[in-house]
Amino acid sequence: MKVYELIIIGAGPAGITAAVYAARKKIDFLVITKDIGGQAALSWEIENYTGYQFISGPELVEKFEEHLKKFDLLLKENEEVIELKKEADIVYVKTNKNTYQSRTVIIASGKRSRELNVKGEKEFKNRGLTYCATCDGPLFKDKVVAVIGGGNSALDAALQLMKIAKHVYIINNTQKLGGDAIMREKVEGSSVVSIFNNSFVEEIIGEKMVKAVKINIDGEQKIVPVEGVFVEIGLIPNSDFAIDVEKNQLKEIKVNSKNETNIAGIFAAGDVTDITEKQIIIAAGEGAKALLSCFRYLSQNKF
Numbered sequence: 001m002k003v004y005e006l007i008i009i010g011a012g013p014a015g016i017t018a019a020v021y022a023a024r025k026k027i028d029f030l031v032i033t034k035d036i037g038g039q040a041a042l043s044w045e046i047e048n049y050t051g052y053q054f055i056s057g058p059e060l061v062e063k064f065e066e067h068l069k070k071f072d073l074l075l076k077e078n079e080e081v082i083e084l085k086k087e088a089d090i091v092y093v094k095t096n097k098n099t100y101q102s103r104t105v106i107i108a109s110g111k112r113s114r115e116l117n118v119k120g121e122k123e124f125k126n127r128g129l130t131y132c133a134t135c136d137g138p139l140f141k142d143k144v145v146a147v148i149g150g151g152n153s154a155l156d157a158a159l160q161l162m163k164i165a166k167h168v169y170i171i172n173n174t175q176k177l178g179g180d181a182i183m184r185e186k187v188e189g190s191s192v193v194s195i196f197n198n199s200f201v202e203e204i205i206g207e208k209m210v211k212a213v214k215i216n217i218d219g220e221q222k223i224v225p226v227e228g229v230f231v232e233i234g235l236i237p238n239s240d241f242a243i244d245v246e247k248n249q250l251k252e253i254k255v256n257s258k259n260e261t262n263i264a265g266i267f268a269a270g271d272v273t274d275i276t277e278k279q280i281i282i283a284a285g286e287g288a289k290a291l292l293s294c295f296r297y298l299s300q301n302k303f
Helices: 013-024 038-042 057-068 133-140 152-161 181-188 280-300
Strands: 003-009 029-033 074-077 081-087 090-095 099-107 111-113 144-148 167-171 193-196 199-206 210-217 220-225 228-231 235-237 266-268
Touching: 003 013, 003 090, 003 280, 013 029, 013 038, 013 057, 013 280, 029 099, 038 057, 038 133, 099 280, 133 152, 133 228, 144 152, 152 167, 152 181, 167 199, 181 193, 210 228, 266 280
Parallel strands: 003 029, 003 099, 029 074, 099 266, 144 167, 144 228, 167 193
Antiparallel strands: 081 090, 090 099, 111 235, 199 210, 210 220
16 A cells, blocks of 8 residues: 555645645645635635735635645545554554555644534524535525624624625624624624624524524523524534544644644644634644644654
8 A cells, every 4th residue: 555755634724735835845645635625615704814805715715726736736535534543654544435554644624613412403404504604694695594603703604694684693602792803893783683692592493494593591581583593603623533642622633833743743733733823824824834844754754
């Protein structure tokens, strides 16, 4: 079986940047990913990525992918990594389709949407309940919808839906909305948005499709009629496959300033790690750092 110099897991901002750097360094590598873009593809209004005063998530990802595919590289799309382990000097990467071998790995697998875990959530998933406003927002034109959450993800969803839906309810479990001030001001100033703070979702209600959400506001129950529910309560690291790699209590992979993990030859970058800020531009920079550290490791070791 072929042994690559490097396998990059994930093709979001961190993984794509690492791949571009790897191609320029002439490393023999493989990229394995479920999709292109990761969470960045689900963002709508991006106003803080250097070089672009404004760009949407899908547009930025298109730029990333265009840059990536200028290089002759091996890309395995629609593959999910299910196990990673190192034995001697070889890292084994098992996916739902194959097993690969490499001298080094960069884990840039990002995060996925956190679920509510309330009654009705599983029953109405894709029947009015969704985790992606960018993907599904247009389906709710002129409808009343609810956004669950109060951070940047929820604000981003609300900003999109304000232009599409008839009315947007934000159900937030803290005393006030968080997130970036500019985004928050836009949402709070909209006439089509109503905000329920100190509110918890207890149940998603419906028949064939979503009809309402049952919420608890300061101990009192309230039924809010809606035709759509967008769950935006945070993200979970895609790190379960890396059993032997050290993680924090949030299941984020621990890395040092060189993006090294506790296992030599295994590096990590982007939102799957314990870096303090989760931003597209930071993930891209971390991907570059991880690749440079990986290149140094390959240069200094004889296999």
